[in-house]
Amino acid sequence: MRGSPTILHLDMDAFYASVEQAAKPSLRGKPVVVGGIGPRGVVATASYEARVFGVHSAMATAQARRLCPNAAYLTPRFSLYQQVSGVVMGLLAELSPLVEPLSLDEAFVDLEAGGVEPATEAVRAVGERLRGDILAATGVSGSVGLAGSKMLAKIASEQAKPDGLVVIEPGTELELLGPMPVRTIPGVGPATAETLRRAGIHTVAETAEAGEAELVRLLGKAHGAGLYALATGHDERPVVAERDAKSVSVEDTFAEDLTDRTRVQLELARLADRCVRRLRAAGRSGRTVVIKVRRYDFSTLTRSETLRGPTDDPAVVREAAARLLEGVDTTAGVRLLGVGVSGLADYTQEDLFAQARAAEAAEAAGEDGGLQDAEGALERRADDGEAVPARRWLPGLDVVHRELGRGWVQGSGLGRVTVRFEEPWSAAPGRVRTFTVDDPDLEPAEPVPLIRPVVGEGAPAPPVGDVAAASGR
Template structure:
């Protein structure tokens, strides 16, 4: 019988400054120094920052020029994604020794349902401790863990003992824990939504709990029901293993703005290659092609095209992307970023199933 939501034992495992920590592990010269993984040039962006860099206010997604102003001694390292993927595979193999219920969120974090774990360990805190110790032994990297009875609280808890620690929120502690938080601290509530909540006089979890579900839905649509539940420390979402990605995408920020059709086509090609290579590795195909464009003044637009069936070949993918690119021309201002993605993804089995259904 499936465990009731309130009796689940969920762990959120999060590697500490993952990309930067891998670089410091592999290059002793970088240890103890502020390190940023990403591009150091004018148009570069920080993909990850070591804890030494974070002390200066350097954060992921920050422009490299800003990061350098905050931390003049910052050392930039080019990302090595194949290495990070291999380490991630090692870590997931460790997870699999404890539970088959693993929901990866990215290369460096995942949810685990250890309610009934493969080791027969009663305490989820002990499971988390053993997994973290095994990760350290095998990879020389540290991880932090949040343990609770649902995913929302486990995710919040994993931030409370970083780096290299763990924190538990028990069922009798959940509501009191949530009510003290600012709404901007809730996972899934970004700055814009937090500002909208503040404008409604809602600043804390307790303020949020005092609102009716109808009121929250009136202002935030379906998301309002989610806010209503998490304000009560409720989250009934199960840990879903083998979660299908919603989209596959790639983008490039250019050193110099692009202006001509030839420059745009040339600039987009590496993104097309990257996305299709992922499709070949995974077998996934998508029905929707989306072009992302960011201009020199940081205005951003997207253009999409959806087919009845999945895009069948790299040539078709390139053709549709080029059509979308043609649709934004001629341009009146330079382009600093181009990206392309495939969504409405299907596995080969799903695609065949739909074709058979049409024939029946």
């Protein structure tokens, strides 16, 4: 444990939704939900305005619509999120050579390695300056935690949300950690928490009071000893630059063994979707799909299938996982299921955009019965009789009109598409126009870069209008 709070944890606030608010002036300060828009869609991120109504990530979009019917429900634009993430990570790299990205919107930074003075006021000033630089460069806010360890820095950034900064002073760690639930400690998932609960352990303080020997007895040597160290505030994990994960995986342990085959298949499909969301958040794709099945007697089986090429398509991963499950007997009961993807590769931003758009279009196809199907899925006849792809206008995606310029799709139905014409730098919400879905003057477009134009000597220009409003707060 360091004697000064020189480990910084940055967590961008409601990242996907905040990027959409920064890019669309008409949505600033309003509830925004980003995710799958089809009948089986899942929320990826909800803005803080939407969270007031109970909407949160991993919730079914249908349920979110019931809780917050007036929110803007938008299709993800992964290439834009990657672009903004690149700007943010570049600002972090200016602070220190040791930057450990965890996802597109989250990272640790070792300020000591960057030569920052190990004094509370000095590191606080660096954190505040970083928050200001990120907002000025992207219009999106982030929360910063500063502490003497990675665990505490992450806890501090959680306390700072939204759009704040918290420093945990050395010497105050145990007082802060004590009353927190045991799930606060890294590595404590549902299964470990349940084991501890049965032993009467609910908080971090109770975990520390139980002692290392008892935790080892309950959880095994490695896990028990590691948990005791973290519960007593000892976290020696270094910030590791340029982490190169070999795989991305998720798993769930069930309170009661699953014996119904259909339930097992549904849970596996859900895990496959979660795995792909993590994969996409890391900007990666993978060639090998792996499933893990732990049965009632604790015997564990793994099965894998290598695809012809890397993918981040949820349908492909779901189908591969389902095929692998066919060869596993689950009749006696399943205690744990997991899905992973290995053989990781990087997609270009263009590939990510095309895949995300196609996947969301396929999911939403037929949602508004009688409308256009997923883009390219059906064909229509032009006036000259030549077959051309039909187009599907998904909410949130970018378009350009021959005369009116750039805008984004607000919605479509009954053969019409409604577009709001505005860009990130628009001084006010843009005007709205409605067109037929096959209007020849209207075309899909790539997202407008969300990087503030530079003015003067290296100072990013603020957006048109109030800077604070551009953060979507």
